[in-house]
Every structure is written in structure tokens, then in C-alpha cells.
Amino acid sequence: MANLEREALPLPTGFRLSTGSFHKLSALLTLVALAIAFSFGNDAFLTVNNGLTVLLQTSVIGLLGIGMTLVIITGGIDLSVGSVLALSGVVTGLAVKAGVPTAPAMALGIVAGAACGLVNGFVVTKMRITPFVATLGMMLIARGVALQLTGAAPISRLGEAFGILGNGSLFRIVEKTGGIFPKVVFPGIPYPAILLAAVAIAAAYLLNRRQIGRHIYATGSNEEAARLSGVLVDRTKIFAYTLSGALAGLAGNVLMSRLVTVQPNEGVMYELDAIAAAVIGGASLMGGVGNISGTMIGAFIIGVLRNGLNMAGVSAFIQQIVIGVIVIVAVYIDQIRNRR
Template sequence: MTDPPARPPAEPAIAPRRGLTDRQKDILQKFAALGSLLVLILVFSLTSGAFFTVSNGMTIALQVTSIALLGIGATCVIITGGIDLSVGSVLALSGVVAALGVKELGMPVPVGMALGILTGAACGLLNGLVVTVMRLPPFIATLGMMLIARGVALQITGARAVSGLGESFGELGNGALFRMVTIGDDGFPNVAFPGIPYPVILMAAIALAVSLMLNRSVLGRHIYAVGSNVEAARLSGVNVRRVVCFTYVLSGTLAGLTGCVLMSRLVTAQPNEGVMYELDAIASAVIGGTSLIGGVGTISGTAIGAFVIGILRNGLNMNGVSAFTQQIIIGLVILLTVWIDQLRNRR
């Protein structure tokens, strides 16, 4: 009796190639944005001696606050798979309402600004309801709100600026913490340290709060779930309508707050303020790694993206680059980052 033929040795199993996870892609995009930010700082420090100073750093941080606050709201909306094109117009309407409340109705400044913020929240709620109840595409819904809010702002002001608001109205936008002023030998005040502007402190606090909400709360997990797969989220018991509405209300509220801060800095309410700000907000989110198809994005990445835009504009201004050329450069940066985002999603 012969032995059965020996079996050929089994071929070693080949482990399937695994692509990057969403978290790894997120980190990679964020580090890419951070690297771009450091390169910009290095280049502009070499080309302009006044760039790398404490005073200019505070100026940049103050200029970035509007982009960052709007970008935080835009990030939450985009994570759910939506878009908000109305924030620039809502910003103008909210600032105008706050100014008229203070000047025409005699409201205290905090009450007037609270009214402006509530106006922004109401616009955001309308956006959310139109998207979830009427089921209009977010692009169309927020485009309509963009036109409506701008029209209302121009109508209630007669297309004129609201001025004569008093020094107290400008405290929020122009005040600073830890500001140090010394009196020189000539008797004139010298600013030893410009201080940390109140809008910068507000921006940091809101960024931290929203970041914790996204990463540490059930609501944050639901926002990511809706953006990743809306049908799976619904079948898992997530109230999709409520989650989507919340993101639009948050975006509108932050637009209202940004309007109050910006009008406070100017101590004048301009109904034409905030034009094209929505594009800066979306660009800051995308540069920071937020995916336009939803489900991916972080507040820290958006903050980096906002500083990329702010530093790019500040550095180009210091080097005498015209405003028209700046628009071309920033437009190219946006196209490049969106293209990179598309390549990342295809892979």
C-alpha cells in the first residue's frame, strides 16, 4: 500500500493592501495645511522685516477672527454634507439690526448685540427648515437666504451706514486684554504691549467649545454620522432633521456674532459688509481638511486654514501686491486644496 501523495505546500496568504483611514487622511491634510502655514510665515518673514513682530501678529489674529468664526459654522454644516452661502449677508443683517437697536430703540449695547445674534440664529433656523422640511438643496436654500438677508439689510437702512453709535459700541471690537501703555518722557502714551484683542479671545473660546462638542458629545458623533451616511444614521435612530437644523442654526448664530464684532470694530454698521465672506469661510474649512462630500472635518484644521488665508493676505499686502493679484492667488489656493480633497476621496 503506497502512501498518498504529499500535498503541495500552501502558498503564503498575501495581506490585502489597506488604504489610509479617514482619521489618518484627516491628520495628513491637517499637517499639510500646518506645513503651508509655516512656509508662508518663513517666506513673509524673510521678505518683510515688519511681518514677524508682536504688533503684526495681533493684527493678523484680529483680522482672522471673522474668517475663523464663520469657518467654524461652515465646518459643522459641511460635515453634514451641506453648504451655507448666506453667512456674509446674515453677518451684515445682524450687525445692522444690533446697531439700529442701540441707536434707534435706545437699547443697551449688550442687549442690541444679543438681538443681532438672535437675528443670525433665526436666519440659520430658516435655512435649516428649508433644507430639511422643504427638502431644497442646501446650495439653493442658502443662496436664497443670501439674497433675502442682504436685501433686508439694505431696506431697513435705506442702503446707508448706521453711524453715531458711541464709544461703548466699539468696546467689543476694539478692546484688548492685558494692554500695557506707558507714558513717555514727552508726555505722550506709548503702547508697550498691544494686548490680546477681545475678538481673538472670543474666537479661541468658541473654537474650543465647538471642538469639544464635535469630539466629546453625542451630538458631535451624530453630526459626523449624518455626513458619513445619512440613511445609516437615520436607521440607527439619529434625528437627522434636528441635527442638520442645529448645524445651520449654529452657522447663523456665529454669523450674527461675527457681524456684531465686525460692526463694533468699525463703530459703524454697513449693510454692504461681509460680501464674499462665505467663500473665505468655506475655503478655510477646506484648506484645513474638511471634505466637501461630508463626514470629515475638524475645528483645529479650520483654524489653521483661516490663518493660512489671513497670513497670505497680510504678507501680500506688506509686499505691495495689489488686491486684484491677491484674489487670483487665493483663488488658485482654493482650487488646489479642493483638487487635493477630491484626489484624497477618490483614493
């Protein structure tokens, strides 16, 4: 395998850095503008409690968005993450019901998600089926398996330990008042937010500091040039899809833990939120461009937008319209960038 220092792809790398910085800055300014606009409409928007609520609500989108970003950088797409999220949650719930402790059961759910991603990668690379069709098939398969395993019924009574990941918090401060319920001084930082931060840092390190990260960028920038430079393109794509599936499994555990109930119908349309977060954050659907920090900003734009619109009493249907328009605008900007 050729040494990575001899990769003949310096121009795409430099282009990625300059355009990525521009999109990240524009996305960050958009996030700040949304926060200011919603704060004028509702005094409770900028409170600590609401900020922590946004963190909690964004955690699932962020985890899915990180995996989606890796796949998009390779030039692919993963439409199955919402269904894989549900299937992974079902696997975890059934394992807990079978007597498996919560932590190992959640690990099984993540492994189930990674297995779905591995199949996606195999179908894309070895069977030469386009990512859109391959992951669309997995979306239907995973959802069908989840519904079949549960009979389309929720799995409940999973124990208090099952709800710790989704509902626990760090640095929670309470004050005894002498009554039945203590006064909550600080609700604490939600565990899902801490988990999201840890995964984002690890993914950014992988993309920017590890060889596999450079291979992911090279594959998306110019697949044939990457192959001639010694990059194992198929292995790189399989890695990206597998990691996307594993993160979908982790997101499934977080979401089901928040609900303290496994819902096989959860995760519908979540793949669109993940794609939106990545694209808003500057990832190019043409491949080769994208970064984790931009995706995090994109995820928080969606989270803040939904939170602010909910507080303003805007219906969920209108919210979908607004997010759809934002995605179209982001993709249009990406096309202008590619033409230039």
C-alpha cells in the same frame, strides 16, 4: 432612539481621523512656510504688532469658518453667512440706536443670525431644497433686508461701548512718558482673538465630546445609515445651520464693532473665505470629514496670506486670484482622497 454606542459607522470615523491628521499637518506646514517666506520679504512681518494684526483680521474669517465647518461636515453648504453677518450687524446697530444697551443689542444681532440659520435648516430638511439653492436664496434675502432697513446707508454714532468688542484688548501695557500720549509697551491681545479661541474650543468640544457632534459626523458620513442608527438627521442638520447663522451674527458684531459703524454692504464674498478656511483645513465637501483645529489653520493661512501680500504691495485683485487657486487645489486634493 437607538443608543449612540450601537452606531454602525466605525469605518467612516476611523477614516476621518487618519485623513484629517494628514490634511491638518499639511495645512500647518503650509502656514509655517508662508510665514517664513513673507518674513524674508519684510522685516516687520514677524513683529508682535503685525502678529496681533493678523489675529484681529483672522477673527471674523475664523468665526464664520467654524460655523461653515459644522454645516460642511453634515454634507451641506452655507452661502448666506456673509449676508447674515451684515443683517445681524444692522439689527444690532438699530437696537443700539433705539436705546438698547450694547450687550443686549449684540445678543439680538446673534439671535437674528440664528433665526436665518434656522430658516436655512428648515428649507433644507423639510422642503427638501438643496443646500446650495436654499442658502443662496437666504443670501439674497438677508442682504436685501439689511439694505432695506438702512436705506443702504451706514449707521454711525453708536457710542464708545459699541467699539469695545472689536477694538479692545486684554493685558495692554502702557508706560507714562510725561507727554500727551503714553508709550504702548504691549498692545494687548485683541478681544476678537480671545473670542475666537473660546468659540473654537467650545466647537471642538461639541464635535468631539458631545453626542450631537457624533451625530453631525454620522449624518455627513452616511445619512441613511445614521437615520437607521437612530440619529435624528433633520434635527441635526437644523442645529448645524442654526449654529452657523448664530456664529455669522457674532462675526457681524465683531466686524461692525471694529468699524464702530454698521455697514449693510459688509460681508460680501465672506462666505467664500469661510468655505476656503474649512476646505484648506481638511473638511470634505462630500461631508463626514472636518475638524475645528484644521479650520483654524485654514483661516490663519488666508489671514497670513492676505497680510503678507498687503505688506508686499500686491493688489486685492491678485490676492483674490491667489486664494481662488488655493481653494481649487484644496478641493482637488479632497477629490483624490475621496477616490482613494
